[in-house]
Structure formats: C-alpha cells, structure tokens
Amino acid sequence: MQRMKPILFTRGVPATESFPAKEMAEAASAALEQHGPALLQYGPSPGLAFLRDWIAEWKGVEPARVLTGNGSLQLLEFLCLVLLRPGDVVVTESPTYDRTLTLLRRHGATPVGVPLEADGPNVEAFEKIVRARAPRFVYLIPDFQNPSGATCSGAKRRRIAALAEELGLLLVEDAPYRPLRYRGQEEPTLFDLAPGRTLHMSSFSKLIGPGPRLGFMLGTADLIVRLARAAEDTYISPSNLAHGIAYEWCRRGHLPGQIERLKALYAPRLDACLSALARYMPEAETTRPDGGFFLSVTLPEGVDNAAVRSAAEGRQLQLADGRAFFPEAGGERFLRLPYCALTPEEIDEGIRRLADSVRDLQKTPAAQLVSH
Amino acid sequence: MQRMKPILFTRGVPATESFPAKEMAEAASAALEQHGPALLQYGPSPGLAFLRDWIAEWKGVEPARVLTGNGSLQLLEFLCLVLLRPGDVVVTESPTYDRTLTLLRRHGATPVGVPLEADGPNVEAFEKIVRARAPRFVYLIPDFQNPSGATCSGAKRRRIAALAEELGLLLVEDAPYRPLRYRGQEEPTLFDLAPGRTLHMSSFSKLIGPGPRLGFMLGTADLIVRLARAAEDTYISPSNLAHGIAYEWCRRGHLPGQIERLKALYAPRLDACLSALARYMPEAETTRPDGGFFLSVTLPEGVDNAAVRSAAEGRQLQLADGRAFFPEAGGERFLRLPYCALTPEEIDEGIRRLADSVRDLQKTPAAQLVSH
Numbered sequence: 047m048q049r050m051k052p053i054l055f056t057r058g059v060p061a062t063e064s065f066p067a068k069e070m071a072e073a074a075s076a077a078l079e080q081h082g083p084a085l086l087q088y089g090p091s092p093g094l095a096f097l098r099d100w101i102a103e104w105k106g107v108e109p110a111r112v113l114t115g116n117g118s119l120q121l122l123e124f125l126c127l128v129l130l131r132p133g134d135v136v137v138t139e140s141p142t143y144d145r146t147l148t149l150l151r152r153h154g155a156t157p158v159g160v161p162l163e164a165d166g167p168n169v170e171a172f173e174k175i176v177r178a179r180a181p182r183f184v185y186l187i188p189d190f191q192n193p194s195g196a197t198c199s200g201a202k203r204r205r206i207a208a209l210a211e212e213l214g215l216l217l218v219e220d221a222p223y224r225p226l227r228y229r230g231q232e233e234p235t236l237f238d239l240a241p242g243r244t245l246h247m248s249s250f251s252k253l254i255g256p257g258p259r260l261g262f263m264l265g266t267a268d269l270i271v272r273l274a275r276a277a278e279d280t281y282i283s284p285s286n287l288a289h290g291i292a293y294e295w296c297r298r299g300h301l302p303g304q305i306e307r308l309k310a311l312y313a314p315r316l317d318a319c320l321s322a323l324a325r326y327m328p329e330a331e332t333t334r335p336d337g338g339f340f341l342s343v344t345l346p347e348g349v350d351n352a353a354v355r356s357a358a359e360g361r362q363l364q365l366a367d368g369r370a371f372f373p374e375a376g377g378e379r380f381l382r383l384p385y386c387a388l389t390p391e392e393i394d395e396g397i398r399r400l401a402d403s404v405r406d407l408q409k410t411p412a413a414q415l416v417s418h
Numbered sequence: 419m420q421r422m423k424p425i426l427f428t429r430g431v432p433a434t435e436s437f438p439a440k441e442m443a444e445a446a447s448a449a450l451e452q453h454g455p456a457l458l459q460y461g462p463s464p465g466l467a468f469l470r471d472w473i474a475e476w477k478g479v480e481p482a483r484v485l486t487g488n489g490s491l492q493l494l495e496f497l498c499l500v501l502l503r504p505g506d507v508v509v510t511e512s513p514t515y516d517r518t519l520t521l522l523r524r525h526g527a528t529p530v531g532v533p534l535e536a537d538g539p540n541v542e543a544f545e546k547i548v549r550a551r552a553p554r555f556v557y558l559i560p561d562f563q564n565p566s567g568a569t570c571s572g573a574k575r576r577r578i579a580a581l582a583e584e585l586g587l588l589l590v591e592d593a594p595y596r597p598l599r600y601r602g603q604e605e606p607t608l609f610d611l612a613p614g615r616t617l618h619m620s621s622f623s624k625l626i627g628p629g630p631r632l633g634f635m636l637g638t639a640d641l642i643v644r645l646a647r648a649a650e651d652t653y654i655s656p657s658n659l660a661h662g663i664a665y666e667w668c669r670r671g672h673l674p675g676q677i678e679r680l681k682a683l684y685a686p687r688l689d690a691c692l693s694a695l696a697r698y699m700p701e702a703e704t705t706r707p708d709g710g711f712f713l714s715v716t717l718p719e720g721v722d723n724a725a726v727r728s729a730a731e732g733r734q735l736q737l738a739d740g741r742a743f744f745p746e747a748g749g750e751r752f753l754r755l756p757y758c759a760l761t762p763e764e765i766d767e768g769i770r771r772l773a774d775s776v777r778d779l780q781k782t783p784a785a786q787l788v789s790h
C-alpha cells in the first residue's frame with residue numbers, strides 16, 4: 047500500500063524556497079570585510095549602531111527608539127522581565143500567539159482575553175476589560191493575526207489608541223506579518239496612532255528568514271533603555287555576526303524586492319487555501335485574510351479540535367491544538383491553518399484530508415468526539 | 419597640554435586583532451551555500467544538529483549531552499529558569515563573575531560565596547557551606563577564573579567532585595578560558611571527574627569572538643532536554659545563521675591554529691602585566707595565572723578600590739568596581755586586570771598609572787580614602 051505524504055498544518059514557518067541564501071552569502075562576505083571587528087566583538091546591548099540607524103530610517107523614528115535583539119520573542123521576554131510581577135494582568139486577543147501566552151505565564155502573569163472578531167478585537171469587551179482589570183500591558187497583533195488571520199479595522203485601531211491615551215495603557219503591537227499584504231488597503235499601526243503609548247514589535251523572520259534571529263522593537267527612548275539593560279544582563283549583546291549580515295543585506299537594497307517575491311509566492315497559497323475550503327468544506331466558517339501566514343477555521347458544532355487532530359493523523363495530516371491559542375478557556379473548535387510553507391497542491395490535498403476527517407467525525411456518535 | 423590616551427582595564431573582551439574575519443567570511447559563504455535552508459530557517463531549540471555533533475566529537479560526549487545557545491550567559495539564564503526558585507541558595511567562589519551574580523539575583527536566588535585562594539576555593543569552607551546550605555547548584559570557574567585569574571588545583575577539584583557525588587550536588591563548571599593555557603599543566607575538568615554531577619559551560623567568545631554568541635553546555639541528557647525547552651519558550655531556536663557559520667569555520671579545521679595564535683598573542687600580554695606589576699608595584703599582592711584573560715591585585719591595606727578608581731580616572735585609566743565580583747560583602751581592595759585587549763605597551767603604561775594612583779592615595783590622609 048502506498049504511504050501518503052505527510053502534510054503539516056502545524057507551525058507558522060516561512061517557505062524554505064523563499065530564503066535569499068545567495069544574497070545573504072554575498073552580504074556575509076562584504077559585512078565581515080567591512081565591519082569584521084564589530085561583527086565578531088561584543089557590542090552595545092541594544093544592537094549594532096548601523097543596524098539601529100537603518101531600521102530607524104526605514105521606520106521613520108529616532109535611532110534611540112529602536113531596540114534590536116535575538117528574535118522578537120526574546121525581546122518580549124525582556125519586556126516581561128522589566129514590567130511584569132506575578133499576578134499582573136496582561137490583556138490579549140482571544141485567540142492569540144501561543145508562545146506569548148507561554149512567556150506571560152512563565153512570568154506569573156494572568157492573560158485575559160478579548161474576543162477576536164473578523165475585523166479585530168471586540169472593542170466593547172476590550173474597553174470593559176481594560177477599565178476593570180488595569181492590565182500591565184495590552185498585547186495585540188493587529189495585522190494578519192496569529193493564529194486567526196484577522197486584521198483589525200481602522201476604526202477599531204483608533205478606538206484602541208484613544209483608550210490607551212485616556213487610560214495610560216501600554217500597547218504592545220506585534221506586527222511581523224504586516225509587510226506581507228497580498229491585497230486590500232493597509233491600516234495605520236497603533237504605533238502611528240499612539241506613538242507614546244505603543245511598543246511596536248517586528249522581525250526579519252518572515253522577511254529574510256528566522257535563522258538570523260533578528261527582531262526589533264520601536265518604543266519610547268526610556269523604555270528602550272530599560273529593555274536594553276535586561277538584554278545586557280541576559281546575553282551581553284545580541285548576535286552581532288548574524289545581525290551585521292542582515293544589515294548588509296538590507297543596506298544593499300534587497301528588502302523591497304524580497305517582499306515582492308514573498309507576496310508572489312504566498313498569495314497563491316492563500317488563494318489555494320480559500321479555494322480548497324470552498325470546494326471541500328463549503329459549510330466551514332473561516333477567516334478571509336488579505337495577507338500574512340494564517341487563516342483559521344471554526345469547526346462545525348459538535349466537532350472537537352482534538353478529535354479532528356486525531357482523525358487527521360490517520361490521514362497523515364498534522365494539525366495544531368487550537369486550545370493552545372486561548373488565554374483562558376476555549377478553542378475546542380478552533381483550527382489554525384498556516385499555509386506559507388506548503389505548495390498550492392499540498393494545501394489542496396491537506397484541506398481535502400481535513401474535510402474528510404471532519405466528515406468522518408460527523409458520522410460518529412457524539413459521545414466519541416469528546417477529547418480527553 | 420597633551421591629553422593622555424585612555425587605557426581601559428574594565429571589561430574581559432578579546433583583542434580585536436585576534437578575530438579570524440577572513441576565515442569567517444569564507445566559512446559564511448560556504449555554509450550558506452551548503453546549508454542555506456538550515457541557517458535561515460527555524461531549527462531545533464538545542465541548536466543545529468551538525469554543530470552539536472561537532473562539539474560532541476570535540477568534547478568526547480554523546481550529541482544528546484550538548485546544548486548550544488546564544489552565548490553561555492543566556493544558557494545559564496535557562497538553567498536559572500529551570501532550577502531556581504526565589505530564596506534558593508547558589509554557592510559561588512568569592513569573588514566570581516559579576517554577570518552570573520546579576521542573573522542569580524534576578525531570579526531571587528541568594529549567592530553564597532566560598533573564599534577563593536590562589537589554587538581555587540578554600541575546600542574546608544566549601545564543604546561546610548554546601549553541607550549547611552543545600553545549594554540548588556554550585557557555580558565554579560576552575561580555570562583562569564574570572565575575575566581573579568586563579569586556577570583550581572587537581573587535589574581541590576577531586577575533593578569538590580567527591581563532595582558532589584556524596585551530597586548529590588549539581589556543579590556548574592564555567593570554562594571559557596580553559597583552552598587558553600599559556601604554560602603549565604592542565605588539570606582535569608569537574609566534568610571529567612564527576613560527569614553525572616556537572617554541567618560544563620563553555621563558549622566560542624574567547625576563541626572565535628563574542629559576535630556569533632555561540633555558547634554551549636555539556637550535561638546529562640535529561641537536563642539538556644529541560645534547558646532546551648526553556649530555550650524554545652524564550653527564542654524558539656538559537657541564531658542558526660551565526661552558529662552555522664561558526665560550525666563551518668570549525669569543520670574547516672581552523673580551531674587548533676586559532677588557539678595557537680591566541681596563545682602567542684596573549685601570553686606576552688600576561689607577561690607584560692606581571693613584569694609591570696613587579697616593576698611599578700613590587701609590594702602588590704597579585705595572582706600569577708598561567709592562562710586566560712585576567713589577573714587580580716589585592717590593594718595595600720587602607721587603599722580602597724573606589725578611591726583608586728577615582729584617582730585613576732584623573733590619569734585616564736579606567737578600572738572596574740572590585741565589589742561587583744563579590745557575592746556577599748567584600749572586594750573593597752580587589753582589582754581585576756583584564757589584559758588581553760591591551761598591547762604590552764598599553765599594559766605597562768596602565769600599570770604605571772595604577773601604581774601612581776595607589777601611591778598618591780597612600781600619601782593622602784586615611785579619612786579621604788573611604789569611598790561612599
């Protein structure tokens with residue numbers, strides 16, 4: 047019997063074929079030739095000065111407002127170290143990025159979720175929660191949200207920014223997918239709308255690749271200083287070798303072309319996802335993102351994520367546990383589909399297997415669907 | 419008036435002229451060509467498999483016992499995350515590496531110091547403390563200790579290893595300077611003597627340079643798994659780009675030659691330090707290391723580190739605060755001299771300025787010497 051090829055709808059990783067390996071090799075030689083000592087020595091804890099300058103110019107801020115580090119998750123860890131005390135409340139979308147929840151819990155914080163809708167967080171719930179719970183900070187992914195694929199509307203962004211100003215909230219805006227808009231209109235960032243109240247996070251992981259571990263934050267100069275101190279106490283200085291090479295690649299002007307190539311590679315994958323869902327699961331409730339790495343499916347009433355995962359495994363289809371993305375309870379019927387690292391053919395086949403798995407479960411007596 | 423050139427005896431950084439920038443540039447091109455996807459993608463949280471294999475073979479252990487990460491301080495942070503609870507005791511030498519103390523305190527642990535002698539920790543004090551205080555772990559730098567320059571004798575190592583076996587202690591052996599022995603006989607590591615009880619830490623920061631942030635730990639396979647989980651929750655995977663380049667440099671066989679070049683560069687600097695101390699401060703009590711980055715001076719009775727630092731500043735000589743290296747009280751007369759990043763001429767001139775600063779203070783009424 048022919049064994050089916052496994053298909054993984056598990057992790058939000060970029061496509062291997064998207065990596066600019068040759069350009070990075072050239073950048074590596076040039077950077078080591080021109081900046082060898084800076085790339086091989088210790089350096090300032092907020093990162094290489096020329097890299098911070100480059101990002102500052104790209105983003106239109108002062109260099110003192112830029113912090114670079116070994117991936118944006120590590121930078122979020124520094125924020126937790128600096129700001130959180132056990133028992134603190136942090137407000138997130140529900141669902142949200144599971145690794146953020148892991149970090150928050152590691153610091154003893156209590157994540158409190160705001161229900162996410164197709165156009166961003168439910169703002170009435172958001173307002174009620176931030177007024178009642180006095181969160182240490184608010185963590186949001188306004189663009190092509192991980193895990194849902196939802197993008198926050200302009201109106202909701204303005205309402206959230208206004209509340210941040212009114213209540214003195216710190217908004218942490220995680221925006222690694224923002225440059226990957228395949229269609230539609232870009233909304234302003236929270237950092238645009240409330241620059242004194244927002245810590246904007248992004249990364250080169252979805253642009254160059256995760257391997258250089260180059261994340262960055264834009265914030266107020268005094269918060270950046272405090273975060274850089276936590277960075278120094280943790281790793282002295284970031285990976286100057288990797289970051290210096292990424293800098294040289296940027297300096298050579300490769301970023302705009304790379305973003306265009308990524309869009310050309312990923313947009314058809316999103317379309318393949320949407321077509322396959324329309325074909326094989328026409329009744330499914332899904333998000334319809336205009337960019338990024340993810341879309342999400344709400345499974346039919348009575349069909350449990352855990353049961354689907356287990357049925358899908360028999361069909362060589364791997365799915366992530368939807369519940370991991372929920373700060374409090376929930377997610378039993380939530381399914382995240384990261385599509386960027388799969389070809390359109392794999393996506394079509396994967397969603398066919400998913401539809402078959404769901405259909406099988408719908409034929410099964412309900413008692414067998416409950417996961418343990 | 420001619421301004422004197424500033425001389426920095428502050429940080430234990432390698433000499434910029436020691437960096438193998440050209441070899442690293444060649445390694446970068448080759449590594450990106452051969453392993454581009456691995457260097458640019460996410461990877462396993464304990465590090466690139468081929469790098470772990472290489473280190474395992476170099477150190478004669480199973481690859482499952484090797485953890486790589488973004489610098490050894492970051493790995494120590496993972497150990498703290500996994501093992502420490504607020505109030506835990508960690509035994510260190512006194513003095514010890516100041517950044518380790520910062521990390522321990524950040525985790526709410528209480529560092530307890532064992533007096534350090536020219537041939538390693540006082541073992542009677544060590545035994546008494548570990549029996550009385552039940553430390554969560556013991557942190558030691560047996561080779562060319564930071565900050566003192568002392569190396570632990572074979573007899574003391576065996577006694578410490580035997581106590582670890584008897585009492586079930588975890589020994590954390592920080593050994594980044596060990597390969598840089600300029601003369602004399604190498605002693606066995608604690609990891610050699612008590613492999614099931616020792617977590618051995620090292621790094622390429624003093625071999626290739628700090629820029630790649632490549633540290634590693636050797637331990638029991640189950641502890642490595644727990645540390646790798648903390649790593650994954652913190653940064654997903656380490657800097658595969660930087661580490662893949664360092665791997666390729668190692669694979670090309672550059673390490674033995676580089677170590678010989680470093681010894682040839684640094685040994686005369688250590689000698690310059692010892693000669694200058696003999697010439698300008700013949701009465702000074704100093705360690706006489708056989709390798710590494712540091713030697714240390716005990717200032718004359720009544721001469722305070724803070725007063726010397728302030729007097730030295732007027733002579734364009736920068737010194738570190740000796741007290742920062744002490745887990746509990748002490749260090750008022752302790753001075754660390756990191757010599758590797760200075761030329762023999764700068765070392766001679768620096769120690770001349772140091773001697774002048776001390777002599778001036780000895781002429782000053784004692785009341786003015788006390789630092790605040």
